[in-house]
Amino acid sequence: MGKFEEVAKKSVMQIKPYVPGKPVAAVQRELGLKDVIKLASNENPLGPSKAAVKAMAKALDSLNLYPESGAYELRQALAKKLKVKPDTLFFGNGSNELLQLIAEAFVSPGDEVMFSAVSFVVYSIAANITGGTIIQIPQDNFRHNIDGFIARLSPKTKLIFICNPNNPTGTIITKAEFEKLMQAVPKNVIVVLDEAYFEYADDKNYPDGIKYLSKYPNLIVLRTFSKVYGLAGIRAGYGVADPEITGIMERIRPPFNINTLAQKGALAALGDKAHLAATLKTNKEGRAYLYAELKKLGIKFVPTQANFIFIILDRNAMIYFEALQKKGVIIRTVFDNFARITIGTMKENKRLIKALKEIK
Ligand SMILES: Cc1ncc(COP(=O)(O)O)c(C=O)c1O
Incomplete structure (x- = not known):
């Protein structure tokens, strides 16, 4: 070494x-x-959406200025679309950054971070950055084993990542499985529902995480403009959570972490039905x-x-x-x-x- x-x-x-x-x-x-x-x-x-490309091209001449840090326009538009309050949203340089920031905000060395054994690789990175102890739950036929998660809850559990639909297996947890998990998880354990592929899911039993936020204040839902919106190159992701949680994220978010082009492109893409x-x-x-x-x-x-x-x-x-x-x-x-x-x-x-x- x-x-x-x-x-x-x-x-x-x-x-x-x-x-x-x-x-x-x-x-x-x-x-x-x-x-x-x-x-x-x-x-x-x-x-990418042609409307997004146009909006970003229009913004090029203003790149001498810092981005609007609070992403005002994008925040208002997303809040309206998702039927949530603007202060429940927080933005990141891709949802990847948010995964890491959430771990940094909540996990101290020795805390346990739980996720499926075959899931998005960044969960391990996020947990390791913070010195958290990784608890990987074996899957059941390429699906998250919710009973397995529940069985491994301990007083040290601090953060749970659930990827739904799951990358790389493409499987989902159902509404009933999600409710079962949330009922079993103590209220001070943060559950991140990573919905990077939300828009593609067409199974009627697929839960829309945002609908559960008022019931479970310890839930954070993450989504991205990288997939269905075709904007992986500009790095724009967002989270939806209780305002107390978004307030915590605001403390550790790097200033201007969602750049001008990302804000303009995401806003336009959102309108391109x-x-x-x-x-x-x-x-x-x-x-x-x-x-x-x-x-x-x-x-x-x-x-x-x-x-x-x-x-x-x-x-x-x-x-x-x-x-x-x-x-x-x-x-x-x-x-x-x-x-x-x-x-x-x-x-x-x-x-x-x-x-x-x-x-x-
Ligand atoms: C499950 C999952 N979450 C998050 C991300 C990160 O996406 P981004 O940082 O581009 O928003 C990806 C990217 O592949 C993913 O597959």
């Missing part, structure tokens, strides 16, 4: 750096390929197509409530990743023989299936 690694917090040295989906440009460079598609990071295959509808239609059609084709190929998968599909391969996922990459298709390995594919445009989905047929 170098001397700075000895100086760094032990909990930080336990963190494995986040590995993002491989960028298109990297595959183009490394393999000398021109035509590369990325189905690895659950981005919106239709691109056609883009939202087209995105959901593309996802639904793509999902049906991929289900049918994966079945024909004999590739097992977990039915999804999001914009990606968790697939179970017959060999290590890395073998598929590398073979597909050579054909200009980037997917995401999870571990062992598990991988995750983002649902793309129909053209992209067909290309993925063709490549899979060729390498199987």
Whole structure:
């Protein structure tokens, strides 16, 4: 170990750096390929809303000024859309930043942070930054095991992350399961319901976290403009919670953490109903197509409530990743023989299936 690694917090040295989906440009460079598609990071295959692009372009000339820190216009518009009070909202440089800030605000060394064993990798990073003790709950058939969470509650439990729909498995917890968890969790334990893929879920038993906020003041709901709104590149996410919690977040939020372009783009995207509808239609059609084709190929998968599909391969996922990459298709390995594919445009989905047929 170098001397700075000895100086760094032990909990930080336990963190494995986040590995993002491989960028298109990297595959183009490394393999000398021109035509590369990325189905690895659950981005919106239709691109950003044109209205958002226009609004951001219009804001370029004012970039000498700091952003409006309280995101006034975006806050008002979101409050109206979600039917919540403006002071229940807080914003972040992507919801990723909010996951970390929440852990920093509530978790002290030795506190327990609980989440599913196969879930969004940033929960581990957030817990480790704060020196919290990670409690991972094994899944039940690729789903969050709510009874497992309840059984592991202890006086040290401080924070629970529930990813719903879950990344990477695409499964959901139902309204009944969510209520069961919230009833069992002590009122001073913070529950973060990460709804990054909220808009895609179409199961009637899927709970809309915002509807439960008045009943459970220890609940924080997180959403993002990175997925269905197609704005992953500008980094805009938000949380909805009791004003006491948003007040705490306000204390530790870096000043101006939601930048001008993010505020303008998100506001315009929120009003672009056609883009939202087209995105959901593309996802639904793509999902049906991929289900049918994966079945024909004999590739097992977990039915999804999001914009990606968790697939179970017959060999290590890395073998598929590398073979597909050579054909200009980037997917995401999870571990062992598990991988995750983002649902793309129909053209992209067909290309993925063709490549899979060729390498199987
Ligand atoms: C479950 C989940 N939560 C949060 C995020 C972070 O999204 P962002 O920081 O872009 O808002 C992601 C991104 O992939 C995610 O999958």
